[in-house]
Amino acid sequence: MFEGLSFSLEGGVALVVTGPNGVGKSSLLRTLAGLVALAEGHLTLSGGVDDHTPYEHAHYFGHQDAVKPALSVLENLVFWQDFSDAAVPHGFAGDGMSPHEALELLGIGHTARLPAAYLSAGQKRRLSLSRLLVTPRPIWLMDEPTSALDTASEQTLLDLMNGHLAKGGMIVTATHTPLALTPMRKLHLETAQAGEGEAV
């Protein structure tokens, strides 16, 4: 998929991946998440928690929400909190919120007891996002994080992402909408040269 792609990212910095459709932004994120095996090359994480693979330090926030309509909003969130381990390496000051706090913060606290089937697309998206807040992990891999969100929620999302960076977390995000993240680096992928990493 990619040739000669190489980059490194330190804590507290966001990497925004841009490029035309179909260039492989999503595949890059899925590779980082460990869902697609590396054909060659390697992925290393320095300073992580022992006994954890790099993937276990990451949250993947993809196109799909992983929300079960049959469960209540709270049950959905609590499951992911129980299921995924927290990973708090040295230099990352993240801490997990309680599920209720996370839902309130994202403006869906009033739906906590309702079945998730009643949620709108944007509300499901926010429920999926709340997963990142209840389990602290330093790396956020976000594929088009703003899709289906209204402007107010987009602002909340941006605040959350900047807050994550301030705590020393990393964000790798693929997006078409400009996001005001600081500090930020850009990675522009092009089809012609099959992925040329360029840090700005």
Added chain:
Amino acid sequence: MDPFDLGPHAGFIIACYFITISVVAGLIAWVVLDRRQLNKALNELEEQGIKRARGNQAQS
């Protein structure tokens, strides 16, 4: 004729009536408990400030 002497097959007769009574009791319990639970849900929602959706309230 003694009405409480049900003959050699008393067990079957009693089982029949017992099963019928328990099924009917189950139906009644379903109806009653369901009503109670729904009323609770309605009250909870009304406390949250959601208005009752009263169908088409044209002529009441």
Added chain:
Amino acid sequence: MAIWDYANPTRFMRLADRILPWLIGICVIAFAIGLYKSFFMAPEDYQQGDTVRIMFIHVPAAWLAMMCYSVMALSSIGTLVWKHPLADVSAKCAALIGAAFTFISLVTGSLWGKPMWGTYWVWDARLTSVLVLFIMYLGLMALWRTMEDPIKAGKAAAVLTLVGALNLPIIKFSVDWWNTLHQPASVMRLDGPTIHPDMLVPLLVMAFAFSVLFFVLHLRAMQNEVLRRRVRTMRQKAAASARPAAATATTQPAE
């Protein structure tokens, strides 16, 4: 048309509340008389002995099993043709009650069969037809449970109910055919030789009591179903109601 006055769920709820106490009273009295008569007045059958007392619940239950299906079929026509808003509520509620009565008639039938035939179950034409009816009831209930939207589920179930109603005589006929093909009427029929008037009266009273019981349960279940739909729409409203902080936010797609 009187039925149309009760198309409004709120008016239906009020009317049902008014009728129900009377129906419950009649039901209790009818059962008291019916049970008294069937235990103390009815004579033992000269062939079947005391097991004939099973008949007083078995036969009414079997009648009701068929009556419930008729109610469902009528309601289905109401859903599809007249588009009466309460028709699918009625059909849905009748299904569970119908299945329960079918179950009663199957179980009491097989408990009656054990002392009479020496086995709990024979593939007699009548029993088999009732078993098929039972499966159809359960299938309809499963259809209702699986579909999220009650309106869509009601329409789908109405189509299936009507197809079933058309099919039931054919099923009955083919089961009869199949049965006579294999088994030249060696089994004793459940309805016995002839019914003595002393047994007929308690039987009719019990049948009446069971019918009233059906209407009580059906009305109550319909009320519950109306409430359930109310809760559903209110929950949807609850989910959609915006949080106080973002009440003014416009919902524009971010792309």
Added chain:
Amino acid sequence: MTGWAKALFLRELRIAVRIGGSGVVGVLFFLAVVTVIPFGVGPDLNLLARIGPAFLWIGALLATLLGLDRLFQADREDGALDLILMSGRSLELVVLVKCLAHWMATGLPLVLAAPVLAIFLNLEPLAIGAVTLTLLVGTPALTLIGAIGASLTVTLRRGGLLMAVLVVPLAIPVLIFGVSSADAAIHDPVPFMTPFLIMCALSLIAAVVGPLASAVALRFAAD
């Protein structure tokens, strides 16, 4: 480790019970299959009693297969499978827990329904007990073997039928020893324990091979 497994188990069970009661539909299918048999072979009670255990087993096999295609597919469609894969939890254990929950929701109701259906087929009380016992031990094996097929066809949109074709041959040994131990219990001279113990062994093997194989298949499916 037990915490997350319990959370997963409860989640699977809740979903299975709330969505249209898939266990109930399985039992209904089981009932329909058993009802149809006499129409095919005739209502001769002696004949039915002889072939009853076999048909109960076949009915249970078909009903188990029917519910299995959604085992991983639902999680894949909404993206939950991706999250489970990268969670760092042992995928073999995840599969085992999911199978256990699925069996509780769909397999156990089949086992409980078997005695009632056995009455329709005119089985003796001893035979009813034997069939129920063999189903209790054997249906988990069917679920675990079926999980392999479910994970192989997880990416296919209409994988249900293909899954059945893949799984049926693998399930044959369980069927053979299940039916023969039930038969052995009815006909006196044949020992019951020999085929029954072999079937227990098959279930244990399935508990190891099933999760291992389907974990491998699920990892491939994520690519």
